[in-house]
Amino acid sequence: xxxxLITIIFLFSFETFAxxxxxxxxxxxxxxxxxxxxxxxxxxxxxxxxxxDVKKLVKKNLEEGKTDKEIYSYLKLKYGDWxxxxxxxxxxxxxxWLLPIIIILFGMxxxxxxxxxx
Amino acid sequence: MKKNKKLFFLFITTLVVSTIFVFVVLTNQKHLPxxxxxxxxxxxxxxxxxxxxxxxxxxxxxxxNEKFIINIFSSWCVPCREEHKYLLKLKNxxxxxxxxxxxxxxxxxxxxxxxxGNPYYAIVNDKDGYQSIKLGAFGVPETFIIDxxxxxxxxxxxxxxxxxxxxxxxxxAK
Amino acid sequence: xxxxIGNLLIFFSLxxxxxxxxxxxxxxxxxxxxxxLLSCLLCxxxxxxxIYCFVISDFSxxxxxxxxxxxxxxxxxxAGSWGNHEGSMLLFVCIIAIYGSLFFYSSKNIxxxxxxLTIFFQNILKIIFLLYLFFLSNPFDYxxxxxxxxxxxxPILQDPLLLIHPPFLYFGYIGFSLVLSLVxxxxxxxxxxxxxxxxxxxxxxxxWVFLTIGILLGSIWAYYELxxxxxxxxxxxxxxxxxxxILSVALIHSMLIMEKNNxxxxxxxxxxxxxxxxxxxxxxLVRSGILNSVHTFxxxxxxGLFILGIIIxxxxxxxxxxxxxxxFTDEKxxxxxxxxxxxxxxxxxxxxxxxxxxIIGTLYPIVLATFSNENISVGPFYYNTIxxxxxxxxxxxxxxxxxxxxxxxxxxSKVSLIVSAGLISLILVLVSSYIPKKxxxxxxxxxxxxxxxxxxxxxxxxxxxTLIKIKQNLGRNLSHLGFGLLIMSITLNSxxxxxxxxxxxxxxxxxxxxxxxxxxxxxxTKQSNFDxxxxxxxxxxxxxxxxxxxxxxxxxxPEQLTSEISIKNTLLKDFYxxxxxxxxxxxxxxxxxxYENFFILGIWISxxxxxxxxxxxxxxxx
Numbered sequence: 001x002x003x004x005l006i007t008i009i010f011l012f013s014f015e016t017f018a019x020x021x022x023x024x025x026x027x028x029x030x031x032x033x034x035x036x037x038x039x040x041x042x043x044x045x046x047x048x049x050x051x052x053d054v055k056k057l058v059k060k061n062l063e064e065g066k067t068d069k070e071i072y073s074y075l076k077l078k079y080g081d082w083x084x085x086x087x088x089x090x091x092x093x094x095x096x097w098l099l100p101i102i103i104i105l106f107g108m109x110x111x112x113x114x115x116x117x118x
Numbered sequence: 119m120k121k122n123k124k125l126f127f128l129f130i131t132t133l134v135v136s137t138i139f140v141f142v143v144l145t146n147q148k149h150l151p152x153x154x155x156x157x158x159x160x161x162x163x164x165x166x167x168x169x170x171x172x173x174x175x176x177x178x179x180x181x182x183n184e185k186f187i188i189n190i191f192s193s194w195c196v197p198c199r200e201e202h203k204y205l206l207k208l209k210n211x212x213x214x215x216x217x218x219x220x221x222x223x224x225x226x227x228x229x230x231x232x233x234x235g236n237p238y239y240a241i242v243n244d245k246d247g248y249q250s251i252k253l254g255a256f257g258v259p260e261t262f263i264i265d266x267x268x269x270x271x272x273x274x275x276x277x278x279x280x281x282x283x284x285x286x287x288x289x290x291a292k
Numbered sequence: 293x294x295x296x297i298g299n300l301l302i303f304f305s306l307x308x309x310x311x312x313x314x315x316x317x318x319x320x321x322x323x324x325x326x327x328x329l330l331s332c333l334l335c336x337x338x339x340x341x342x343i344y345c346f347v348i349s350d351f352s353x354x355x356x357x358x359x360x361x362x363x364x365x366x367x368x369x370x371a372g373s374w375g376n377h378e379g380s381m382l383l384f385v386c387i388i389a390i391y392g393s394l395f396f397y398s399s400k401n402i403x404x405x406x407x408x409l410t411i412f413f414q415n416i417l418k419i420i421f422l423l424y425l426f427f428l429s430n431p432f433d434y435x436x437x438x439x440x441x442x443x444x445x446x447p448i449l450q451d452p453l454l455l456i457h458p459p460f461l462y463f464g465y466i467g468f469s470l471v472l473s474l475v476x477x478x479x480x481x482x483x484x485x486x487x488x489x490x491x492x493x494x495x496x497x498x499x500w501v502f503l504t505i506g507i508l509l510g511s512i513w514a515y516y517e518l519x520x521x522x523x524x525x526x527x528x529x530x531x532x533x534x535x536x537x538i539l540s541v542a543l544i545h546s547m548l549i550m551e552k553n554n555x556x557x558x559x560x561x562x563x564x565x566x567x568x569x570x571x572x573x574x575x576x577l578v579r580s581g582i583l584n585s586v587h588t589f590x591x592x593x594x595x596g597l598f599i600l601g602i603i604i605x606x607x608x609x610x611x612x613x614x615x616x617x618x619x620f621t622d623e624k625x626x627x628x629x630x631x632x633x634x635x636x637x638x639x640x641x642x643x644x645x646x647x648x649x650x651i652i653g654t655l656y657p658i659v660l661a662t663f664s665n666e667n668i669s670v671g672p673f674y675y676n677t678i679x680x681x682x683x684x685x686x687x688x689x690x691x692x693x694x695x696x697x698x699x700x701x702x703x704x705s706k707v708s709l710i711v712s713a714g715l716i717s718l719i720l721v722l723v724s725s726y727i728p729k730k731x732x733x734x735x736x737x738x739x740x741x742x743x744x745x746x747x748x749x750x751x752x753x754x755x756x757x758t759l760i761k762i763k764q765n766l767g768r769n770l771s772h773l774g775f776g777l778l779i780m781s782i783t784l785n786s787x788x789x790x791x792x793x794x795x796x797x798x799x800x801x802x803x804x805x806x807x808x809x810x811x812x813x814x815x816x817t818k819q820s821n822f823d824x825x826x827x828x829x830x831x832x833x834x835x836x837x838x839x840x841x842x843x844x845x846x847x848x849x850p851e852q853l854t855s856e857i858s859i860k861n862t863l864l865k866d867f868y869x870x871x872x873x874x875x876x877x878x879x880x881x882x883x884x885x886x887y888e889n890f891f892i893l894g895i896w897i898s899x900x901x902x903x904x905x906x907x908x909x910x911x912x913x914x
Contacts, residue, residue, distance in 0.1 A: 023804065027791055034669045037256045040527055042671070044793075045520040047872040047883060049221065050256055053247030055793075060248075078254040080153035085671030092666055096656045100649045100678050107641040115634060116626040118701060124615045128608070136604045142662045143596055 026059045029068060032086040033058075033075065042085055152273045154254030159188075159268055162218070162242050162249050181264075185290050186214040186239075188262040190250055192222045193230035195258040201277035205237035208283075213290060214239040218249050220258050263289050294350050298341055298432030302382075305334035306426060309419045316412050324408065325396065328415050332389035335422070339373075339386045342431050346373045351442050354433040355379055361444035363821055371455040372445050377595070378431035380458060384575075385425060387462050388418045391470040395495075402491065406483040413473035420602055428598055447822070447847035447854050453513040461506030461533060465571035467499025468536065471543075472568040475561050476610060479617040484561065489551040492564075494910060496547065497767075500540045501906040507533050508899045519857045519870035521791060521887035523895060526672045531654045532574030535647060539567045542643035545636050552698060553633075555625055558618050559640075565610045572603045577654070630703040635693030642686045649678050680734060687741035687779060690772055691748030713751065717743035728788070738783030745776035767909025774901030781894030788865075788890040795881045802884075808832040809886060822847045827882070829858075829869055840869040842884075865890045 027044055033054060035046035043051045054075070061071050075083050081092070089097050189205060191198045205215055217238035219227055227241075244250055253262055256275065263272040263286060272289050274282055308331035315324035342355070346369045351357040359376045360369055373379045392414035399407050425431070474492045478484035510533065515523040524530060543563040549556045576599040627633045653670045661667050691713065695706045720743045725731045749772045756762040756769075794802045794809075802809045813828040826843040840858040847854065857870040868887040 023792065023794075027793060032671075032673060034671070040525075041520075045522075045525075049247065053251060056246055057248055057251060075251075076153075077157075078154055078251060080667060082153075082667035082669055085669050086673045087668060087670050092660065092664070093656075093668060096652060096668075096670065096674070097678075099652055100645065103648050104641070104645045104682070107645065111634075111637050111641060114626055114637070115629050117629045121615060125612075128611050128615060132604060132608045136600070138659070139600055139604075140597065142658060143593055143600065145662055 022059060022062050025062055025068075026055060029058050029062075029071060030055050032072075032084065034083050034085050036079060036083060152254060154270050155273055157270060159262075159264055159270055160252045162216075162252065181214065181268075183266050184214070185263060185265050186216060187286070187290075188216045188218060188253065188264060189238075190218045190220050190244075190253075190255055190258050190260045192220045192258045193226040194222065195220075197277040198259045199234065201259055201261075201279070202234045202237070204278040204283045206235050208286070209237040209239075211287070217241040218244045218253075220244050220250055221247060261286075294341075294345055295353055295432045295434040298338055298345070298353070299426075299430070301334050301338035301341060302422065302426055302430075302432070305331045305338060306419065306422050307331075308334065309415055309422065312415050313412070313419070316408070316415075321404075321408055325411065328411055329393060329396065331415070331418070332393050335386050335389045335418070339382050342379055342382060343370055343373045345432075346370060349442065351439045352435055353431070354435050355431045357435055357439055357442045359445050360442040361821075362441060364445065364450075365821075367452075367455065368445060368450050373431075374458055375445055375449055375454075376431075378425075378429045378433070380462075381421065381425045381429050382431050383459065384462060384466065385418060385421045387466040388414065388421065388469055391467060391495075392418065395470055403481070403483060406477055406481045409477035409481055410470075410473045413476050414470060417469050417473065417606075420605075424598060424602065428595055444847075447845070447852050448517065450847075451513060451517055453509055453516070457506060457509040457513060460502050460509055464499050464501075464503025464506050465536060465568075465574070467495060467502060468540065468564070468568035468571050470495050471499065471564050472606075472610065475564045476613050479561065479613055484557055486551055486554050489547045489560070493544065493547045493551065494913060496540060496544055496564075497906050497909055500537070500544065501903055501910070503533070503537050503540065504899070504903050504906065507537060508896070508903070511899075512896065515892070516857065516859070519855045519872075519885070521789075521868055521870070521885065521889060523892065526653070526675045528654050529574075529578055531650045532577050535574065535650055536567050536570040538643050538647040538650070539563060539570055542640045542647075543567055545639045545643075549633050549636050555633075558614070561614055561618065563640075565607065565614065569603055569607045569610075572599065572606070576600050576603060628699060628701050630696060630701045632693065632696040632698045635689060635696055638689050639686075639693065642682060642689070645682060646679060646686075649675065653678075680738070683779065684737050684741040687745045687776065690775065691745040694752055694768065694772070695748070709751065710748075713744055713747045716747045717741075732787075735783060735787045738779060742776045742780035742783065746773060746780065749773045749776060763908075763912040766912060767905050769905070770908060771902050771905030774898045774903075774905060777898035777901065778895060781891040781898055784891045785889065785895065788888075790888045792886045793884070794886075795883055797881050806833055807886075809884075811882065811884075824856075827871060829884075831867060831869070831886070838867055840867060842869045842871045844871060861893060863893060866892045 030044035030051075031042050033043040035041045035043045035048060035051045035054075037050045038046045038048050041051075043054050058071055061074070072084065072086075081088065087093055087096065187208060208215055215237050217240070219241050221244070224243075231238075242249055250257075250260075253260075253270070254273075259277055261274040261278060261282075262270050265271045272286070274286075278286070308327045312324050312327040312331060315321070315327060345353050345356050346360055347366065349356065349360060349362045349369065351360075355376055355378045356372075359379075360372045364372070374383045392411060395414065396411060399410075471492060474488070474495065475484070478488045478492075507530075510530070511523045514525070514530075515521075543560065546556050546560045546563055550560050576596055627637065653674055657668050657670050692706075692710060695709060696702065717740050721736055721740045724739055725736060728735075749769055752765065753762075753769050753773075756765055790805075792802070792804055792807075792809075794804075796802055796809070796811045798811055798814065800811055808831070810830040810832075811827065812830050815826055817824045817826065822845040824843050824845050826841055829840045829842070831838050831840060838860050840860060842858040843856045845854045845856060846852075855870050855872055857868060859869075860867040866887070866889040868889055870885045872883040872885070
């Protein structure tokens with residue numbers, strides 16, 4: 001029983017963490033990635049195999065000196081925009097970003113029309 | 119007059135909005151999107167763990183002008199056992215299947231293959247999951263068909279069953 | 293046998309509801325009310341009976357079989373009755389009935405025609421959901437195989453907070469059903485005026501208080517149970533509860549104008565109609581399974597479609613009455629620039645804006661995926677980027693608005709006040725920017741504007757010189773103060789909090805920055821419904837040492853692993869440690885997440901102040 005529980009609990013080996021800066025960078029990047037196999041969690045929040053793999057990959061890439069941009073675009077290549085919680089601004093998301101601005105401007109116009117300036 | 123206009127507007131909006139929502143609910147399948155379909159596969163590097171050869175495998179160099187299959191598996195993965203007989207069938211049809219052994223150890227894997235038979239032409243060890251990420255995989259089991267130009271043409275998430283097997287044969291025969 | 297009793301109770305409740313409709317049209321009003329009350333009573337008893345089935349573990353009933361287990365503690369057996377779709381729908385209908393009966397008992401002095409029609413609409417809503425329940429989501433469905441043991445309740449839901457979270461949320465959502473009935477009947481019976489507003493405002497505030505408590509409980513639960521160190525994730529299900537909340541705040545403020553000068557009537561009516569619709573919309577989103585959320589514990593697309601049908605029917609019918617019955621001539625009156633009403637208009641504009649951002653963020657990916665097969669993800673980054681600048685302006689308006697006068701522009705006389713509140717905030721920001729090594733723009737702006745709201749509100753409180761004035765304004769002042777404190781705490785929290793993820797072996801040490809974490813010990817214990825793997829970690833920082841004991845539980849019914857976090861709360865920050873369990877491996881390492889979360893206590897307390905604001909408005913109403 002004891003060992004069964006331990007084997008379930010204990011995770012796959014990680015190499016020892018060396019650099020604090022890289023660690024906080026890993027957290028920052030993996031917060032902006034979606035864990036695709038777990039319903040609506042970020043990679044950082046998840047402990048699924050998939051999330052652990054991606055975290056390790058991000059760390060490895062950072063240690064090899066790759067930039068955030070390169071890491072994001074590599075993962076985007078493999079999994080599409082879906083993996084990016086940092087929603088990009090492009091043709092597909094143009095309405096997502098602009099609609100709120102249009103709404104507030106339109107609303108201000110409506111209020112101005114009903115306002116008496118003395 | 120103005121009221122009629124409003125009523126008309128109400129009817130139309132209700133109709134449009136409800137159609138959109140019904141459509142969304144009905145067509146909503148939680149399919150996992152596959153960005154890698156249609157892309158050329160990256161060379162896989164890992165150690166070959168079968169008795170064929172002990173060398174780094176660079177899949178671009180092997181498999182000249184033929185279609186082949188990549189299957190991600192693991193001895194601890196239960197659905198992998200279910201789909202195993204289909205992989206053996208593919209092997210019997212002279213289709214090369216490359217196995218990616220996901221987060222497994224060699225001993226468990228050999229027991230697994232001894233028990234169920236070895237359908238693999240070559241097996242790549244994927245200790246840390248990077249090879250699976252190269253293919254855009256989410257977990258085990260997943261199966262990919264690669265065409266003559268090293269392009270991923272089909273992706274199966276989850277175990278192979280009868281219908282998937284026949285789909286595979288069709289795609290490979292093309 | 294039990295399933296027959298349950299079904300009969302629901303059936304009789306339905307029949308007497310129908311009888312009540314019949315008597316209404318026959319103008320036999322005393323019978324109408326009596327049969328309505330009888331149907332409510334039957335509805336309550338069916339829910340009590342369901343609880344009874346859960347308590348005695350009657351597994352011949354499918355809802356019990358699927359969500360309960362004989363070894364479960366009694367309290368979770370009871371909670372199991374609303375921890376599933378069928379049972380929660382019965383609770384839903386019961387709460388509609390509770391609001392209807394409460395209205396009946398508290399409205400003896402108001403105009404009878406209006407009162408009867410309100411109860412009539414409340415009855416119609418009850419019938420709609422009872423029919424849905426009876427035919428599509430019956431909690432008393434029978435299992436022929438007669439199982440001897442149940443499947444158990446998802447262990448992540450076995451938590452005291454989650455016991456009371458859904459009922460509070462439901463009392464919030466469904467309170468707006470009564471508001472909807474009040475609007476419809478007010479419109480039809482020409483009772484939609486100042487008097488209506490002051491009567492209905494109390495019901496809106498009651499529901500709003502419940503909803504706020506419900507959301508707060510959910511947030512506290514997520515913080516203590518999910519183990520990700522956060523309290524709000526911009527998850528679609530969380531957003532679904534935020535939508536009616538935002539709109540109800542707008543409704544309360546628009547009712548203020550209507551109560552004061554009898555304008556803004558159509559706007560108020562629309563807000564009320566959509567507040568209830570959005571409450572239902574949340575249920576639809578969760579149940580239809582179109583969301584990717586951590587909270588989708590159960591879903592069923594077919595039921596989702598029926599709920600969608602109900603929502604569309606309710607919106608359509610309400611808007612139909614709205615269009616046919618509104619004929620307000622005074623609506624076109626203009627509002628004086630910088631008067632109190634003007635500020636309230638901007639309040640509504642901003643709230644609608646926040647609401648639409650949440651709706652767009654939640655629905656855009658779903659609609660895009662349906663029509664273009666492109667999958668995108670919308671997360672905290674989107675909401676924070678879009679909302680933050682507008683929240684800052686909103687805080688300024690929120691602090692300034694209450695200083696203004698109704699009907700006239702007296703902004704000039706208040707300029708000195710606004711400037712001095714601004715100066716105080718500036719000094720406070722300078723002081724608080726001195727503490728951290730580096731600062732960013734969001735930190736500075738977030739603090740400045742929340743300090744502004746706080747100081748302006750404190751000034752407002754100080755201005756109340758008589759007891760009556762204090763009482764009259766307490767609701768607003770507390771809620772506004774709480775909101776200022778909330779944004780302040782959130783800003784500080786997001787700026788100062790730290791997070792470390794690491795793998796550790798027994799007797800190993802993890803060091804980073806100035807902290808040292810030692811994995812000292814572990815033990816395994818057995819409990820009635822789970823095995824527990826408990827650990828002991830020693831955390832040293834600045835010569836201070838604390839012990840944290842996170843654990844992992846393996847529940848047996850159903851078999852599932854959960855991570856129990858360990859927290860040490862202090863006034864300023866929480867030391868938060870969670871360990872994880874997911875994968876099978878060879879080396880004996882344990883995955884740990886360590887967080888230092890700042891001002892969490894501040895977030896909970898400021899939310900409580902907001903809630904007290906609502907409560908005190910109800911207690912000290914005019």
